[in-house]
Amino acid sequence: MPHRIEKDRARFRNIVRGRIKKNLKKYITQGELIGRKGKELVSIPIPHINIPKFRHDPRQAGGVGQGEGEEGTPIGRADGTEPGAAGSGPGEHILEVDVPLDELAEMLGEELELPNIEPKGKKNVVSDKSRYTGISQTGPESLRHAKRTFKRALLRQVATGTYDPRNPVIIPIREDRRYRTWKTKQEPEANAVIVYMMDVSGSMGEEQKEIVRMESFWIDTWLRRQYKNIETRYIIHDAVAREVDQETFYHTRESGGTVISSAYKLAKQILDQDYAVADWNIYFFHFSDGDNWGEVDTDECLKLLRNDLIPPANLFCYGQVESPYGSGQFIRDLREHFNEEEKLVLSEIADKEAIYQSIKEFLGKGR
Amino acid sequence: MNLTAEMAAIKDEIRAYAIDYGLDFFETIFELVDYDEVNAFAAYGGFPTRFPHWRFGMEYEELSKSYSWGLSKIYEMVINNDPCYAYLMKSNAMVDQKLVIAHVYGHSDFFKNNLFFSKTNRKMMDVMANHAIRVQRYIDRFGHEVVEDFIDCCLSIENLIDPHSVFRTSPESSEQNGAATNEHPVERFRFRSDKEYMEQYINPPEVLKKQQESWAKEQESKMRVPAEPQRDVLAFLLDHAPLQNWQYDILSIIRDEAYYFAPQGQTKIMNEGWATYWHSKMMTSKILSDSEVIDYADHHSGTVATSPGQLNPYKLGVELFKDIEERWDKGRFGKEYEECDDYREKANWDKQLGLGRQKIFEVRAMYNDVMFIDAFLTPEFVMEQKLFAYEYDAGSGYYHISDREFQVIKQKLLFSLTNWGQPFIFVEDKNYLNRGELYLKHRHEGIDLNINEAQDTLHNLQKLWSRPVNLETVIGGKKSLLTFDGSEHTVKELDKAEPVKAE
Incomplete structure (x- = not known):
C-alpha cells in the first residue's frame, strides 16, 4: 500500500520539478533559496498546484463563522489564510517542497546547458556503481525477489481458484518469478578544491556581496554534483587577505583599500600547503569590484596568476561586480594580458539578473 | 482486523x-x-x-x-x-x-x-480497486502522460454532477414523446371546412402562419440536445462527447466516484x-x-474547538443535535411554542415530552445539511453559539464580521452548503450556433465565478469536447459569455444592444 502512494508522490514531484525548472531563473536571481538550504535538501516554496474548477469568487461569497467580535472585527486576510466556509474553502496555499541539492544542480545544468566537467589528467578515473532500481520478469535466480514472486503466485492462484485458504500452499511457476534489476552508474572518482576569494573593501556594498553569495551558492551546487569529494576554502581581502570560514566569508563587512595580490598570495600558499596539483582539480573564483590599488599591485597579480595560479588550476574565474564606487579597471587589465588564456574566465556582473548569465560563462566550458 | x-x-x-x-x-x-x-x-x-x-x-x-x-x-x-x-x-x-x-x-x-447515502455503492472498496486496475491498464497501454492529462481534465469538472439524479426513478425519457408526430405542418393546424368560401374565415392565413412558426420553434427546441438544461454535465459528456473507449471509461470512473463521495459533502x-x-x-x-x-x-475540546474564521462542522453538528434533543424533550416546537410571546415562559418551557432521542434518530435518517440547518437553526441557537456572517472588505484586504442577524447568517450558511457551496452549471446546448459548440450556463445566484479559474476549467473541458466551449455567466452584473476555442480565450458581453453611436 505505501508503495502505491509513493508512486503518486513521485508523479507529483515530477510535476513540481517541472515547475521549479520553469522558474529556475527566478529562483537563481532571488536568492531566497540559500536560506532554505539544509544539509542535502533545499526547501522550495511553490504555489499550490490546483486542478481548476468552476468555483465562486471567495471574496464575494463571504461565509459564516463562530466566536466573539463586533461587527467589523477582522478575522483573516484574503491572501493565504482564508477562512473556510463550512467544509473547507479553497485558498491559495503555498506548498513547500524538498528538493535534493543534486537534483537542483541537475536542473541548473539542464537549464543553463552546462556541460559535464571533465576532470583533468589521470584523475579521470571512473568507478562503476550498481544500484537495484526495479523489478523485471527475467534475471538470474540469485536475484529472485522472493516476496514479489510469492505475491504474483498468490494472485494467480486466487484468480484461477486453485488457492485454498485452509491449505495455503503457494507454488510459483515460471511466469510468477520476479527478479531485481539494477542500473550501473558511472561516478567520477575525482577530488576538487574550490577557493573562493572576495574583495571586502569599502567599495563592496551589501548588494555586491549578496550577488557574490548567490553566485557562489549555485557554483557550489553545481560543482558538488560533479565531484565526489569537494573541499571549499574561503579568502577575504581588502588590503590584506585572510582565510575565513563560510559564515564569515558571506557576512563580514570590512573596509579599506584593495590589494588583490594579497589574496592571490594566500591562495597560492593554501595550494602549496594542502593540495598537490597532481591529485586535485582546482578551481578559483574571485569576486571583486575591480578597483585595485595601484598598477604596481596589478602587475604583481598578473605575475602570480601567470606563474602560480593559472597553471595548476582547472579554471580561474574572475567575476567583477559592478559597484557605484569602483573603477573596474582590473578586468580590463586581465583581458589585456590573458587574451589567449583558456583557463581564465572573466565575467562582469552588473546586477542580480546577470548572475544567470555569469554562471553560464564560468561553468559553460566544462573544465 | x-x-x-x-x-x-x-x-x-x-x-x-x-x-x-x-x-x-x-x-x-x-x-x-x-x-x-x-x-x-x-x-x-x-x-x-x-x-x-x-x-x-x-x-x-x-x-x-x-x-x-x-x-x-x-x-x-x-x-x-x-x-x-x-x-x-x-x-x-x-x-x-x-x-x-x-x-x-x-x-x-x-x-x-x-437517506442520502442510501444510493451509494456499499462495495465501493472493491469498485475503487477495480477502477485502479482499469486506469493502470490504460496507463500501461497509452502512456502515463496521456492518461494523466486526461484525468486532470476530468477532475477539473468532477463537481458538475447532479446529486439528486440518483433519486429519480425514471431517467428523462420524455425526449421520445414529442418526436413521433409526422403530420404535415400545415395540415396540423387547419380546421376542417367543407365550404371553400368559408376557408379564409375558418383558417385565416395569417393565423395559420403564426401557428406554424411557433410550432417550428417548438420543434426546434425539442431537437435541441439536451431538451432541458442538464445539470449532470459528466453524464452529458459521456453521452455526447467524442471520446475514445478508454477515455469514456475513465470519465465514467471519475463520475462514479464523484457520486459516491457526494453524500459525504452533503x-x-x-x-x-x-x-x-x-x-x-x-x-x-x-x-x-x-x-x-x-x-x-x-x-x-480539541475536536469541537472553533476559530473565528472557520465553522467547525463537529461543533455545529453536535450542538444542533443536542439542541434538537432538548427542544423535543421539552416540547419546544410547534404552533403553540412558536406563537408564544412571553420570553420568560419560553425560557422555562418544558412539557416533559421526552421525544428528543426519537427525534434525533429521525433527523439523522431523513435530513442532509441543507435541510438540517434550514429546519433546526433557531435565533436562540445562533445567539448562544455566537455565530456571525463575514464578508470580504476590498479596502483592507481582510475578511471581517459583517452581521449577527439570524436571517443573514442562516441564508449565508445555507448558501455555503447548497450544492457544496459551488456554482450551479448546466449544459444548455451541444450544438451552439449550429457549429457543434458546447454551451454551458452558470445559474448566477448573486456571486460571480472566479473567472481565471473558470477559464482554466474551460480549457480542460475543451479537451474533452474538442469543439469550442462556452460558458454563460454574469461578471460584475453583466451577462457574459466565456469562450475557449482550443487556442484562445474570449469574454464577451451578451444581451448588449448593437453599439449605438453617441450623438
Whole structure:
C-alpha cells in the first residue's frame, strides 16, 4: 500500500520539478533559496498546484463563522489564510517542497546547458556503481525477489481458484518469478578544491556581496554534483587577505583599500600547503569590484596568476561586480594580458539578473 | 482486523453500548495503522487503493509534512462500505482509541441509515480497486502522460454532477414523446371546412402562419440536445462527447466516484455532529474511567474547538443535535411554542415530552445539511453559539464580521452548503450556433465565478469536447459569455444592444 502512494508522490514531484525548472531563473536571481538550504535538501516554496474548477469568487461569497467580535472585527486576510466556509474553502496555499541539492544542480545544468566537467589528467578515473532500481520478469535466480514472486503466485492462484485458504500452499511457476534489476552508474572518482576569494573593501556594498553569495551558492551546487569529494576554502581581502570560514566569508563587512595580490598570495600558499596539483582539480573564483590599488599591485597579480595560479588550476574565474564606487579597471587589465588564456574566465556582473548569465560563462566550458 | 486483545475487548464493549443506544451500523472492521499509512489512506479519501494520480501524491505530501511538523494528526478514517472499514492511528493513547471507536460507530450508523447515502455503492472498496486496475491498464497501454492529462481534465469538472439524479426513478425519457408526430405542418393546424368560401374565415392565413412558426420553434427546441438544461454535465459528456473507449471509461470512473463521495459533502455537519454526539454520550456516561477524564476532555475540546474564521462542522453538528434533543424533550416546537410571546415562559418551557432521542434518530435518517440547518437553526441557537456572517472588505484586504442577524447568517450558511457551496452549471446546448459548440450556463445566484479559474476549467473541458466551449455567466452584473476555442480565450458581453453611436 505505501508503495502505491509513493508512486503518486513521485508523479507529483515530477510535476513540481517541472515547475521549479520553469522558474529556475527566478529562483537563481532571488536568492531566497540559500536560506532554505539544509544539509542535502533545499526547501522550495511553490504555489499550490490546483486542478481548476468552476468555483465562486471567495471574496464575494463571504461565509459564516463562530466566536466573539463586533461587527467589523477582522478575522483573516484574503491572501493565504482564508477562512473556510463550512467544509473547507479553497485558498491559495503555498506548498513547500524538498528538493535534493543534486537534483537542483541537475536542473541548473539542464537549464543553463552546462556541460559535464571533465576532470583533468589521470584523475579521470571512473568507478562503476550498481544500484537495484526495479523489478523485471527475467534475471538470474540469485536475484529472485522472493516476496514479489510469492505475491504474483498468490494472485494467480486466487484468480484461477486453485488457492485454498485452509491449505495455503503457494507454488510459483515460471511466469510468477520476479527478479531485481539494477542500473550501473558511472561516478567520477575525482577530488576538487574550490577557493573562493572576495574583495571586502569599502567599495563592496551589501548588494555586491549578496550577488557574490548567490553566485557562489549555485557554483557550489553545481560543482558538488560533479565531484565526489569537494573541499571549499574561503579568502577575504581588502588590503590584506585572510582565510575565513563560510559564515564569515558571506557576512563580514570590512573596509579599506584593495590589494588583490594579497589574496592571490594566500591562495597560492593554501595550494602549496594542502593540495598537490597532481591529485586535485582546482578551481578559483574571485569576486571583486575591480578597483585595485595601484598598477604596481596589478602587475604583481598578473605575475602570480601567470606563474602560480593559472597553471595548476582547472579554471580561474574572475567575476567583477559592478559597484557605484569602483573603477573596474582590473578586468580590463586581465583581458589585456590573458587574451589567449583558456583557463581564465572573466565575467562582469552588473546586477542580480546577470548572475544567470555569469554562471553560464564560468561553468559553460566544462573544465 | 489487527487489534490487540485489549483493544478488541474495548471494541466489543463499546459496540455493545452502541447497540444498547439503538445505533444500527454496518459491521465495522478496525485496523491499527501507523501515521504513514493513515496519511496514505487519507490522501486516497479513505481507501487503500485509488487510481494512480499525482493529486493523491500531493495530498499525501501535504499530510505527511503537516504531521511531521506537528500541525495536524489524523485520529481515524472511516469508509462508507459494507462492512465498514475504520483505521485507527496506532499512536493514539488508549483513551483516544476509545473515543475514536465510539465515534466510528456513530459514522457507521449514519452511513447505513441516512437517506442520502442510501444510493451509494456499499462495495465501493472493491469498485475503487477495480477502477485502479482499469486506469493502470490504460496507463500501461497509452502512456502515463496521456492518461494523466486526461484525468486532470476530468477532475477539473468532477463537481458538475447532479446529486439528486440518483433519486429519480425514471431517467428523462420524455425526449421520445414529442418526436413521433409526422403530420404535415400545415395540415396540423387547419380546421376542417367543407365550404371553400368559408376557408379564409375558418383558417385565416395569417393565423395559420403564426401557428406554424411557433410550432417550428417548438420543434426546434425539442431537437435541441439536451431538451432541458442538464445539470449532470459528466453524464452529458459521456453521452455526447467524442471520446475514445478508454477515455469514456475513465470519465465514467471519475463520475462514479464523484457520486459516491457526494453524500459525504452533503452531510458533513450532520455526519460529524452525529458521531461526536455519540462519542461524547458513550464516553461520559459509560466508558470513561476516572483517570481518563482529563485526557478525554482535552481531546474532545480539541475536536469541537472553533476559530473565528472557520465553522467547525463537529461543533455545529453536535450542538444542533443536542439542541434538537432538548427542544423535543421539552416540547419546544410547534404552533403553540412558536406563537408564544412571553420570553420568560419560553425560557422555562418544558412539557416533559421526552421525544428528543426519537427525534434525533429521525433527523439523522431523513435530513442532509441543507435541510438540517434550514429546519433546526433557531435565533436562540445562533445567539448562544455566537455565530456571525463575514464578508470580504476590498479596502483592507481582510475578511471581517459583517452581521449577527439570524436571517443573514442562516441564508449565508445555507448558501455555503447548497450544492457544496459551488456554482450551479448546466449544459444548455451541444450544438451552439449550429457549429457543434458546447454551451454551458452558470445559474448566477448573486456571486460571480472566479473567472481565471473558470477559464482554466474551460480549457480542460475543451479537451474533452474538442469543439469550442462556452460558458454563460454574469461578471460584475453583466451577462457574459466565456469562450475557449482550443487556442484562445474570449469574454464577451451578451444581451448588449448593437453599439449605438453617441450623438
